Amino acid sequence: MTVHALYVLAAYSVSALVLAALVGWILLDQRGRRRELAELEASGARRRSDRRGAAA
Numbered sequence: 001m002t003v004h005a006l007y008v009l010a011a012y013s014v015s016a017l018v019l020a021a022l023v024g025w026i027l028l029d030q031r032g033r034r035r036e037l038a039e040l041e042a043s044g045a046r047r048r049s050d051r052r053g054a055a056a
């Protein structure tokens with residue numbers, strides 16, 4: 001393997017690791033936001049877009 005091929009392989013590997021870490025971070029953050037939203041809704045907080053609680 002040439003030096004150039006090793007450089008390209010390393011660059012692709014680092015890029016793949018960074019992208020995988022970002023996807024993992026997004027998925028973990030999504031889980032946390034859903035948990036927070038469920039806690040807020042359970043405590044009685046409602047979304048402004050939720051018309052079920054509004055007087056019609």
